[in-house]
Amino acid sequence: xxxxxxxxxxxxxxxxxxxxxxxxxxxxxxxxxxxxxxxxxxxxxxxxxxxxxxxxxxxxxxxxxxxxxxxxxxxxxxxxxxxxxxxxxxxxxxxxxxxxxxxxxxxxxxxxxxxxxxxxxxxxxxxxxxxxxxxxxxxxxxxxxxxxxxxxxxxxxxxxxxxxxxxxxxxxxxxxxxxxxxxxxxxxxxxxxxxxxxxxxxxxxxxxxxxxxxxxxxxxxxxxxxxxxxxxxxxxxxxxxxxxxxx
Numbered sequence: 259x260x261x262x263x264x265x266x267x268x269x270x271x272x273x274x275x276x277x278x279x280x281x282x283x284x285x286x287x288x289x290x291x292x293x294x295x296x297x298x299x300x301x302x303x304x305x306x307x308x309x310x311x312x313x314x315x316x317x318x319x320x321x322x323x324x325x326x327x328x329x330x331x332x333x334x335x336x337x338x339x340x341x342x343x344x345x346x347x348x349x350x351x352x353x354x355x356x357x358x359x360x361x362x363x364x365x366x367x368x369x370x371x372x373x374x375x376x377x378x379x380x381x382x383x384x385x386x387x388x389x390x391x392x393x394x395x396x397x398x399x400x401x402x403x404x405x406x407x408x409x410x411x412x413x414x415x416x417x418x419x420x421x422x423x424x425x426x427x428x429x430x431x432x433x434x435x436x437x438x439x440x441x442x443x444x445x446x447x448x449x450x451x452x453x454x455x456x457x458x459x460x461x462x463x464x465x466x467x468x469x470x471x472x473x474x475x476x477x478x479x480x481x482x483x484x485x486x487x488x489x490x491x492x493x494x495x496x497x498x499x500x501x502x503x504x505x
Contacts, residue, residue, distance in 0.1 A: 263362065266353050270366035277339060283332040284370055287413060288378045291325030295382040299389040314395055315405050318386050319468040322409055325378055326461065329371055329413045330437055331430070333420030336367050337496070338430035360425070360500045364493060367421050368414055375413030379406045401470040401478070408467030408482055415482070419460060419489040425496025460488035 261269070274280050298320060299306075306317050340346040340363075353359040383406050387394040397403050423433045441461045456462055457475025466472040466481030476484055 261353055263358060266358055266362040267365055269352070270362045271370075273339070274336060274366055274370055280332065280336045280339060283328055283335055284374055286328040287325050287332065287371070287374050288381065290328045291321045291378045291382045292385060294321035294324050295386045296389075299386045304389070304391055304393055313470045314393070314399075315401055315470040316468055318383050318395070318402075319379075319405060319409055321382055321386075322379070322413070322468065323465075325382075326413060326416045326441075327438070329375065329417040330420040330434065332371060333367055333417035334424040334430035334433040336417075337363065337421045337424035338428065338433070341428045356500050357497070360497055364418065364421060368418050371417035372410060372414035375417075376407070376410030378413065379409035383409075404478060405468050405470075408478060411482060412464040412467060412485065415464060415485045415489045416461070419485075419492050422489065422492030422494070422496035426492070426499045428499075458484055460485045463488075 274284065299317075340349060349359060350356060353362075383397075383402070387396070395402060397406065420433050420437060423436065424430055427433055427436075440459065445456045445459060445462060454475070463476055463481040464485030466476055467478040469478065472478060472481065475481065
């Protein structure tokens, strides 16, 4: 009997909830971001706020840079687990329509990452402000609500970017080996020779939404749109791989 889209989506959510490495990496998005927020802002938060200048928002979302690594791990492992021990053959035997299988998996990954991302962004912002004393800001501060919402969407997009690449490369290790240097090393190598290019990398563009007034590159929502284009390209490449390669 052919499974309905709802049943396929439910089965993909069960995989996320039941496989420890996937579920753990999803929870790590919140735990990592909140833990580093408390550690950094609880010790040097007020001092940093005094030096932050006009862009006080970025200081509030500093820990999101670490949370995105957990989001990438979540997206990559949620897909790469299908390529271990013949799991993909079993999944496709149950759901022969590969596009339906892929769409359901991405919906489960993206939906889970969005919910956790929004909780992470709101929680880390509100908890972080508790340590800033007179420098604390609220959601009514210019750009704050946009940054909080955008931060959650950004984390979901990073998970989807990793998921698409994992479908293409069939390895979480390969995805991490590609994205971690791209985000943590390449921008510093190119910053002096290709500043405009760096501004349109998926992480730098998406993080524009966390700035009160981005100085260079795309604006807050436009930058998030650039990250969405990167994620869409990876997802399309992953769809092609799932459709055309042997299980």
